[in-house]
Amino acid sequence: MxxxxxxxxxxxxxxxxxxxxxxxxxxxxxxxxxxxxxxxxxxxxxxxxxxxxxxxxxxxxxxxxxxxxxxxxxxxxxxxxxxxxxxxxxxxxxxxxxxxxxxxxxxxxxxxxxxxxxxxxxxxxxxxxxxxxxxxxxxxxxxxxxxxxxxxxxxxxxxxxxxxxxxxxxxxxxxxxxxxxxxxxxxxxxxxxxxxxxxxxxxxxxxxxxxxxxxxxxxxxxxxxxxxxxxxxxxxxxxxxxxxxxxxxxxxxxxxxxxxxxxxxxxxxxxxxxxxxxxxxxxxxxxxxxxxxxxxxxxxxxxxxxxxxxxxxxxxxxxxxxxxxxxxxxxxxxxxxxxxxxxxxxxxxxxxxxxxxxxxxxxxxxxxxxxxxxxxxxxxxxxxxxxxxxxxxxxxxxNRMDSFRDARVEGTSPTLERDNIEGTYHDDLYGGIVVVTEEGTLRLTFPRSPDLNATLEHFHYDTYEIKWDQTHSWFDFGTVQFESNHKREVVGMSFSVPNEDIFFEELNLKKVN
The missing domain is CATH 3.40.710.10 (DD-peptidase/beta-lactamase superfamily)
Incomplete structure (x- = not known):
């Protein structure tokens, strides 16, 4: 050629x-x-x-x-x-x-x-x-x-x-x-x-x-x-x-x-x-x-x-x-x-x-x-x-994506109850993101960016895989990890969405209710 x-x-x-x-x-x-x-x-x-x-x-x-x-x-x-x-x-x-x-x-x-x-x-x-x-x-x-x-x-x-x-x-x-x-x-x-x-x-x-x-x-x-x-x-x-x-x-x-x-x-x-x-x-x-x-x-x-x-x-x-x-x-x-x-x-x-x-x-x-x-x-x-x-x-x-998926630890269960996870998470840079249960499934909702709404599926421990409702060019795999304090109360959420442009990791989300 x-x-x-x-x-x-x-x-x-x-x-x-x-x-x-x-x-x-x-x-x-x-x-x-x-x-x-x-x-x-x-x-x-x-x-x-x-x-x-x-x-x-x-x-x-x-x-x-x-x-x-x-x-x-x-x-x-x-x-x-x-x-x-x-x-x-x-x-x-x-x-x-x-x-x-x-x-x-x-x-x-x-x-x-x-x-x-x-x-x-x-x-x-x-x-x-x-x-x-x-x-x-x-x-x-x-x-x-x-x-x-x-x-x-x-x-x-x-x-x-x-x-x-x-x-x-x-x-x-x-x-x-x-x-x-x-x-x-x-x-x-x-x-x-x-x-x-x-x-x-x-x-x-x-x-x-x-x-x-x-x-x-x-x-x-x-x-x-x-x-x-x-x-x-x-x-x-x-x-x-x-x-x-x-x-x-x-x-x-x-x-x-x-x-x-x-x-x-x-x-x-x-x-x-x-x-x-x-x-x-x-x-x-x-x-x-x-x-x-x-x-x-x-x-x-x-x-x-x-x-x-x-x-x-x-x-x-x-x-x-x-x-x-x-x-x-x-x-x-x-x-x-x-x-x-x-x-x-x-x-x-x-x-x-x-x-x-x-x-x-x-x-x-x-x-x-x-x-x-x-x-x-x-x-x-x-x-x-x-x-x-x-x-x-x-x-x-x-290969990088495969390494993220391969890092999943099989056979684990969430340690945080679903009603503990549900609520509004806020970051000054972004505003609010809401986690709710719809028809028995955890949902991640973005009030100012509804095209990013997604279902959360358990990945391992208190980490969930993001299953976006829509197809996105820059990413198709990501996770959120819920963070708790010494009382096991959920206090925050962090993203890991590997891609070259849209850095969800810049968000420092704290649970506000």
């Missing part, structure tokens, strides 16, 4: 990006993408390539849903997840250019209720800090607040005041979705309209991104929507389309778009904020967004994997790095059942969009294959290399 893909890319290298592309060249490129999609077992994918200001290739591959015959095309809608963040930084760029705010405004200047545990961070944290993940929170810390909840953005931010920092202010990088919620609320405060309306008016409409959305509200009406999939028992399982906007986290990750629409977005960025005679923000603002605010260490192993990489960091909603001597601005997006990748190589006037509808992150690897093709040779079969890494990662995670 590697030899076949290399041959297809060799054909791709020869094609000239213009309106006069040869049909054979386009055919080889389509074969390459379809081959990669099939190898990765991704149900559906859309890809757009922008070169020298024009869309030189765009297409859909596979189907909207596993088992369906409806094909993906360049207008099919996918969740782009954290590629939403660039819409937030670009909106702020336009407001900075208009003189309405500064990148270095304290967040509290616009959101008086903004509060962090670290008082220094509360007073000094700026919009720039929020956009570059530098306030001191750990990576994904606080996602448990909003995930599957019915919180508003303001409610999410008020709960953030209880999040313990992972670093001292500005001393470490922690990828923070909740800080982009704050940035979105800053847009609303400065612009006098919610962030999503601002994005619609200032970017979607003038750029001709006519199918792009900030929530799922119109998806049924619009049609041609990819179905998300999770990996279950090694196969793709169709799941519902989550609405992250209604969870209060929209500014971090709720945009839904197509390859066609995202290609317009990329064209504008590659032209430093201008497209078709309309300027959206200044060239200086574009450079701000692409300037590294945090630098990660570049090890010999990193250089071996990514040739020519001498720096690697994060700007304002863009990952920035060097690849084979070229500056690259890129970002990924991970949603319930979907992944996206947007990458730009400004000096080559090259931009790439990859949208997929399952929990397999093939986008970054296709990007490197495409960049290599334009540079004229190939470092390696990136798609194959990425697939091997993805398989190893999934195997390691599956």
């Amino acid at each position: 590697k030899t076949y893909r290399t041959l297809l890319l060799a054909m791709f290298i020869c094609w000239i990006p213009s309106s006069a592309l040869a049909q054979a060249d386009l055919s080889s490129l389509d074969e390459y993408f379809e081959s990669s999609r099939s190898d990765w077992d991704v149900p559906g994918m859309a890809v757009a390539i922008v070169k020298d200001g024009e869309i030189v290739h765009i297409g859909g591959y596979g189907v909207l849903e596993v088992g369906s015959s409806t094909k993906v095309d360049d207008h099919t809608l996918f969740a782009i997840a954290s590629n939403t963040k660039a819409f937030i930084s670009s909106s702020i760029a336009s407001l900075v250019d208009a003189g309405k705010m500064s990148w270095d405004d304290p967040i509290g200047k616009h959101l008086p209720y903004f509060q962090l545990v670290d008082e220094v961070a509360t007073q000094r944290a700026t919009v720039r800090d929020a956009l570059s993940h530098g306030v001191g929170l750990g990576t994904y810390s606080g996602d448990v607040i909003w995930y599957k909840s019915n919180h508003t953005a303001e409610e999410v931010l008020k709960l953030v005041s209880h999040l313990e920092p992972a670093f001292e202010f500005r001393t470490g990088y922690g990828y923070s979705n909740v800080m982009f919620v704050a940035a979105g609320e800053v847009i609303g405060a400065v612009a006098g309209k919610p962030w999503d309306e601002y994005v619609q008016d200032h970017f979607f409409d003038p750029l001709g991104m006519s199918r792009s959305q900030t929530s799922t509200a119109r998806l049924k009406e619009l049609g041609n929507v990819a179905t998300p999939h999770k990996i279950s028992a090694g196969a793709n399982l169709a799941i519902g389309f989550a609405d992250w906007y209604s969870m209060g986290s929209g500014a971090s990750a709720s945009v839904i778009s197509s390859a066609h629409d995202m290609a317009q977005w990329v064209r504008m960025h590659l032209n430093e904020g201008e497209l078709n005679g309309t300027r959206y923000y200044s060239e200086a603002a574009q450079q701000q967004m692409w300037h590294p605010q945090f630098n990660y260490s570049v090890t010999p192993s990193t250089r071996e994997t990514y040739p020519g990489r001498n720096f690697n960091g994060y700007g304002l909603a863009f990952g920035v790095s060097e690849y084979r001597g070229q500056f690259m601005a890129a970002h990924g997006g991970a949603y319930d059942g979907m992944y996206s990748r947007v990458a730009m190589v400004p000096d080559m006037e090259l931009g790439i969009v990859v949208l997929t509808n399952t929990m397999k992150n093939m986008g970054p690897w296709l990007v490197y294959d495409i960049v290599d093709a334009y540079l004229g040779d190939s470092v390696r079969d990136w798609s194959g290399y990425g697939l091997e890494r993805d398989n190893r990662s999934k195997t390691a995670f599956a």
